[in-house]
Amino acid sequence: MKALFIAAALAGIGAGVARADPPAPPPDHHPVCLWTYMIDHTHTVDPKTVLFTMKNGDVWKNTLPQACNGLTFNGFEYVTRDGSICDNMQSIMVLRTHEVCMLGAFTREIPAQPKPKGQ
Numbered sequence: 001m002k003a004l005f006i007a008a009a010l011a012g013i014g015a016g017v018a019r020a021d022p023p024a025p026p027p028d029h030h031p032v033c034l035w036t037y038m039i040d041h042t043h044t045v046d047p048k049t050v051l052f053t054m055k056n057g058d059v060w061k062n063t064l065p066q067a068c069n070g071l072t073f074n075g076f077e078y079v080t081r082d083g084s085i086c087d088n089m090q091s092i093m094v095l096r097t098h099e100v101c102m103l104g105a106f107t108r109e110i111p112a113q114p115k116p117k118g119q
Helices: 002-018
Strands: 033-035 039-046 049-054 059-063 084-086 091-094 100-102 105-109
Antiparallel strands (some): 033 084, 039 049, 059 105
């Protein structure tokens, strides 16, 4: 009877693992964090893409894992504890609808090179 209970308990643990969060990022992935005091402005491109323009001109694109409806038209806010927002760890809230969405990965955008004059 004791062996049956242990087997059932282990089966329950295995079932819990099957429903766990998705796998963690690869071990060589280091979160990208932006200091909020360095953010000059943001621009919502579409329901899954937000651009963060820094005071030094750098632009960071955040690709949300799921579409955040209403984001394009209503804007968003976020709350931090340490003054930084990190990819895959920060939630944002749509202002008018109060929908809560998770930020995804940050990638640095390379600015487009200006065309030479006369072309």
